[in-house]
Amino acid sequence: MWRRSSAESSDRFEYLQTLVTEFQDTDSEEAKEQVLANLANFAYDPKNMDYLKELQVADLFLDMLTEDNENFVEFGLGGLCNLSMDPECRDVILQSDGINLVTNCLSSQREETVLSAVTTLMNLVTPSSHSQITHPSILQCMLRFSLSESPRLRNLAAVFLQDCCSEEQVSRAQQQMEVQQTAVGIPLPKD
Amino acid sequence: MAAPVNKNDCWRVPEVYKHHEQRKVCISRPKYREGRKDKAVKVYTINLESRYLMVQGVPAIGVMTELIQLCALYGAVEEYRPLDEYPAEEFTEVYLVKFQKLTSARAAKRHMDEKSFYGGVLHVCYVPEYETVEDTRLKLQDRRGYVRRAAQYRAREREQKEAIHEEPTSSETTSPSDQIINGHIQTSDNSSAGEILNISHYSSFPPLPLPPQEHHFYGHKSQPAMIPTEDKMGTLHNVVPDTKQQQEQSSSSNQTSYNRNQGTEHRLNSNQAPAVRFVPRTTHLQNRKRKMEVTAEHSVTVPGQNEPLIGPKLPEPSKLDMEDESLNTTVGLIRNTMKQVGSVSDLKPVEKKVKPRRRI
Numbered sequence: 001m002w003r004r005s006s007a008e009s010s011d012r013f014e015y016l017q018t019l020v021t022e023f024q025d026t027d028s029e030e031a032k033e034q035v036l037a038n039l040a041n042f043a044y045d046p047k048n049m050d051y052l053k054e055l056q057v058a059d060l061f062l063d064m065l066t067e068d069n070e071n072f073v074e075f076g077l078g079g080l081c082n083l084s085m086d087p088e089c090r091d092v093i094l095q096s097d098g099i100n101l102v103t104n105c106l107s108s109q110r111e112e113t114v115l116s117a118v119t120t121l122m123n124l125v126t127p128s129s130h131s132q133i134t135h136p137s138i139l140q141c142m143l144r145f146s147l148s149e150s151p152r153l154r155n156l157a158a159v160f161l162q163d164c165c166s167e168e169q170v171s172r173a174q175q176q177m178e179v180q181q182t183a184v185g186i187p188l189p190k191d
Numbered sequence: 192m193a194a195p196v197n198k199n200d201c202w203r204v205p206e207v208y209k210h211h212e213q214r215k216v217c218i219s220r221p222k223y224r225e226g227r228k229d230k231a232v233k234v235y236t237i238n239l240e241s242r243y244l245m246v247q248g249v250p251a252i253g254v255m256t257e258l259i260q261l262c263a264l265y266g267a268v269e270e271y272r273p274l275d276e277y278p279a280e281e282f283t284e285v286y287l288v289k290f291q292k293l294t295s296a297r298a299a300k301r302h303m304d305e306k307s308f309y310g311g312v313l314h315v316c317y318v319p320e321y322e323t324v325e326d327t328r329l330k331l332q333d334r335r336g337y338v339r340r341a342a343q344y345r346a347r348e349r350e351q352k353e354a355i356h357e358e359p360t361s362s363e364t365t366s367p368s369d370q371i372i373n374g375h376i377q378t379s380d381n382s383s384a385g386e387i388l389n390i391s392h393y394s395s396f397p398p399l400p401l402p403p404q405e406h407h408f409y410g411h412k413s414q415p416a417m418i419p420t421e422d423k424m425g426t427l428h429n430v431v432p433d434t435k436q437q438q439e440q441s442s443s444s445n446q447t448s449y450n451r452n453q454g455t456e457h458r459l460n461s462n463q464a465p466a467v468r469f470v471p472r473t474t475h476l477q478n479r480k481r482k483m484e485v486t487a488e489h490s491v492t493v494p495g496q497n498e499p500l501i502g503p504k505l506p507e508p509s510k511l512d513m514e515d516e517s518l519n520t521t522v523g524l525i526r527n528t529m530k531q532v533g534s535v536s537d538l539k540p541v542e543k544k545v546k547p548r549r550r551i
Binding site for chain 2: 033035074078082115156
């Protein structure tokens with residue numbers, strides 16, 4: 001966490017701004033994917049958080065979650081997964097109905113998308129959002145994921161169930177699942 | 192139903208996952224966002240990264256020790272073993288290496304991937320599927336903690352700068368930003384820190400550290416001083432955006448909520464018509480340039496008034512007395528013309544259009 005000179009800082013901000021501008025202006029899907037991935041990767045470095053907040057990149061990522069292009073969804077959710085680690089970005093995402101948008105992505109067929117969704121939901125847990133994120137339907141989804149063939153998904157689901165919910169909530173969800181008896185709901189993603 | 196994973200299972204028979212594969216490098220990036228190295232289009236999240244690395248392409252000539260020694264340059268290695276079951280190219284071996292820290296694994300991957308090693312080319316990738324539940328939990332907690340600490344550090348820095356910011360500034364009769372910039376940046380007086388930091392308030396960006404003294408304007412990029420910067424991902428960027436492009440943005444056909452917010456709420460729009468989405472810092476630059484030209488004109492025609500200084504005051508050329516009235520008049524005329532020419536040429540570097548630099 002060293003200080004940057006103002007030349008580098010202003011370069012960085014303007015570069016990010018240029019990326020966002022290109023994303024908005026270009027018609028090329030390929031270019032949009034590249035820029036989106038670029039921005040999502042920049043969101044990994046905490047040094048860029050302030051710039052990305054100013055450029056409202058969290059909203060850009062959230063908009064991607066309802067796109068048909070699966071790459072847009074995957075990269076957008078990756079960006080949100082990175083951004084949501086930061087408390088201020090997390091709050092911005094929560095205010096923009098992030099929980100519902102992210103939860104809808106739990107049914108994606110892309111493993112990376114689902115992994116990012118689970119992690120993002122974990123990051124979004126706050127005292128006020130806790131009850132929404134530990135809704136029985138989400139818990140049941142996580143229970144299914146904890147039985148997945150994918151070790152990464154199994155691990156993430158396990159961490160979610162152990163760290164974000166109480167044992168009573170989990171066992172209640174388990175009981176409800178047994179009653180339902182069918183695998184209705186969110187299918188497991190294909191690898 | 193898959194059996195629950197316990198600790199011993201992390202060394203079981205590996206599967207070939209998509210994220211192990213090297214993706215094709217992207218060749219269609221425009222120049223301004225090309226990195227030093229061609230890379231694939233891929234997003235890295237904490238889920239993809241891991242303390243566990245897989246190294247493929249190790250020549251099967253008994254160099255395991257050398258490989259682990261190389262890995263150890265980047266951090267302590269906890270465990271390692273060959274992955275005989277993993278599909279490997281002929282005459283190569285695959286190894287699993289577990290680092291003590293994620294940061295070590297990250298550094299090792301970055302430096303060792305695609306590097307030649309005893310005649311072969313290594314392919315290094317993260318293998319988070321080898322993690323246990325506990326590994327994953329700790330990884331996420333560490334990451335969250337790191338990002339939160341970084342946020343707190345930045346917040347503290349901001350508060351410190353705002354505290355300096357509140358120092359009383361010099362009297363501001365004309366446009367504050369011009370007076371302050373023109374009056375102070377050109378001097379080597381470091382006590383102008385307070386005024387320079389005031390500028391960030393006007394340009395509505397978070398306050399930034401002092402610009403280097405050779406800059407003529409706050410935020411102006413003097414070409415020789417542009418140093419390529421590299422972020423953690425290894426991407427190099429050194430771009431000067433085309434301001435005309437940005438200013439020509441009117442409301443586009445893409446009416447997502449993100450765009451709408453940009454059009455109405457973005458703070459940078461304060462000086463421009465609502466239709467323009469971004470007001471890059473350089474438009475303030477252009478305003479100042481224009482104001483400077485006006486004051487420069489004034490200073491040429493009305494000398495000795497109390498105007499903002501543009502450049503360092505040059506020593507007055509010694510007034511030569513030609514001992515003849517007509518000659519003295521001629522000398523005076525020549526001197527005035529030289530002054531005019533001199534002040535105009537001073538402005539030229541300022542008006543120079545900043546071109547995007549080509550990165551090699």
